[in-house]
Amino acid sequence: MTSRSSRATARPSSEGRAVARTQTLLPGRDGIGTVRRTTLPGGLRIVTETLPSVRSATFGIWAHVGSRDETPTLNGATHYLEHLLFKGTHKRSALDISAAIDAVGGEMNAFTAKEYTCYYARVLDTDLPLAIDVVCDMLTGSLILEEDVDAERGVILEEIAMTEDDPGDVVHELFAQTMFGDTPLGRPVLGTVDTVNALTRGQIARFYKKHYDPTHLVVAAAGNVDHATVVRQVRSAFEKAGALTRTDATPVAPRDGLRTLRAAGRVELLNRKTEQAHVVLGMPGLARTDERRWALGVLNTALGGGMSSRLFQEVREKRGLAYSVYSYTSGFADCGLFGVYAGCRPGQVHDVLKICRDELHKVATEGLTDDEIARAVGQLSGSTVLGLEDTGALMNRIGKSELCWGTQMSVDDMLDRIAAVTPDEVREVARDVLDQRPSLSVIGPLKDKQADRLHQAVS
Template sequence: MFRKEVLDNGLRVITEKIPSVRSVSIGVWVDVGSRDEQAGEEGLSHFIEHMVFKGTRRRTAEAISREIDALGGELNAFTSREGTTFYAKVLDEHVGQGIDLLADIFHHSRFDAREVTKEKQVVLEEIRMVEDDPEDYLHDLHTKNAFRTHPLGRPILGEPATIEALRRRQLVAFRARHYRPSQVVVSVAGNFAFGPVLTQLATAFGGPWGRGPASGRRLPPTIARGVHVQAKPLEQAHVCFGLKGLPHGDKDRYGAYVLNAILGGGVSSRLFQEVREKRGLAYSIYSSVMCFSDSGLLTVYAGVRPDAAPRMMRLVLGELRKLQAKPVPRAELARAKSQLKGNLMLGLESTSSRMSKLAKDEIHFGRHVPLREIMADIDAVSESQLARLSRDLFDDRYLTVTALGPLKKGDVERVLR
């Protein structure tokens, strides 16, 4: 059973009762992420996510860890380009304690200056870890190159210089500016009694808080065409192709999801079959779609030995051109639709994923989107829609190529001519 309530301060509470399970997942979703940071604030959203676990007025950091472990539950958080989420998963009998823990770290974290100094080193190590992973690092470079100076292109973890210079007052000011009830959705999914849970949430998250001035509005980016190569002595050449994507609310979004499944979204996809299965050029090759509130990015990634990179790139470009030139066969379209629907259904079998869907629906669409509606929209995708989308999204004007490894920019540019 799905319900939506709006508290007295404008915070939205979205719930779904699932009596057949024993768990409850609770999430506090803040509609602010790395794209909302100003120059000199790079990484603040992610740093705040770290700091909420470092002690509150009522609990030390160790007490927080011990309490969630004693419940056999999970307490964690993550940051994206457009959001920051704090969540807990507990047994249904512990839902009250789970909400109390979440509310405490969300509202009453101390942001102790000594803890800030220690956590800087942790985040700097996290940045180094990403830079040591070629695939992760390439995706950061690629997003930056695709969006250029737009805030969406900034790395979520921030820049080392910004993290090193960070002060407690910046964190507190950033939080006061962006963490307001109208920017927050609390979602709950699992086996719980609605009345007591709503009462506890209203007590914990209702009332006057976060009354600072509104944060600035977001401006849409433009995908920039270009070739970017960062030389690095690696065993493989890692390459990303960036293409135009669609925002969350676009009427063609399900067409884009189906197109991605056909192109590189699974082991039966065209890229996986042509590049890996038939030619053995790559272990990892795939495509993915990132949707934002006002834009999107479709990315193809492959890691190959350096001397195979030109051939792999020609094959990728060839598959893009085929999708532009020839209609997708009905059988292939039917398989892609079935794949999407199956992935969706299987992904919603946990209370964590159901909780996430509740919040995302509210943030992106302002309403609950029933599963039957999603299935119908997937089924409605047509061959002609895919042909139109291929011509639009795969247009050379939006093609950005980013490479990491022992490659030369001139060699990459020659393949693209």
């Protein structure tokens, strides 16, 4: 990603403290939508987007760690740690943490992904100092007590059980395993019952110390916020916790991955007594830094991104074979996935699969029409803007951009890039991505003959 503007200023030192560096990454319009970044001497980055017209603010801290950073023994440690940071600090108990945000009508949560973790709180603008203090305290002062580790183990096992009860979720985990095998990208973010039961307090505490250094963190705030005030409050919170002791540290660079992982023709079937069969058919996609990702986004929208998309029309509207059918893309640092999901009656699996394969083949060999591409460009542009209509989404955008790309792109620049996608670019990426041998994951009550046919379907 590229930024439109970057202006740097050095903040003078105060009370003998080392100097921070502040940059205006996006100037906004009349001060609205201005994105600034300050890098503290301890390597902590703070980015904000200012929207004076709203009365809310979302504050988050992004950690440069996800399930991809786990060894097989530590599978699930990142998510386990996410839970434990809510269990209490030197200043607050678990109840104090939740009660502080509840008392002002705010929302607080966190999520763990393959390559990052985020903790956030959304509050009224006047309560932003409280949100900053609570979230920073959680990230810098967690106790990770033995009794909390033991108590939260049961909660996480229940979360795994809840996920296992939803085959629509499980099939995507199964597809990651199908594509990436027994690698960090192929293992579940939550871990497994065995790995979660085996994790110890010592392992999790060491994982916390290694991956929650300020150089691995990005602080992001969006809404009716003042950048200098946010920087001052965050810096004070981290310094009081003793988390900014280094004066020469530099932030870790965006993740570049290790190597591109590729899979073709793999089939994973999970036999379960479900009312529907859940199918994911897919192939390697593009890394999140690949410039072709804009064309892939248009392709994905036209193929399975809405009610007018090819897959929706062919599978649901014309034949009534599924209620839910869509395509999606997932981009990682060095690789990606392109997938098609459908949920249908078990007896219709082969029909649905054939239609999906036929449509992928048609688009790969014949391309999309100019009208389909134009419609997809408009749909993608509109959904991009509509998806950024609240401060939480804005915080996610600037925080993830800083962590994953190290730069910011304005909404206008994003819309310009989508609008610049040409039909030839879409057809070229369709050939590159869709004309690969697919892999397949299916969950449902499958008979032996069905299983044999599914293995043959991707051969």
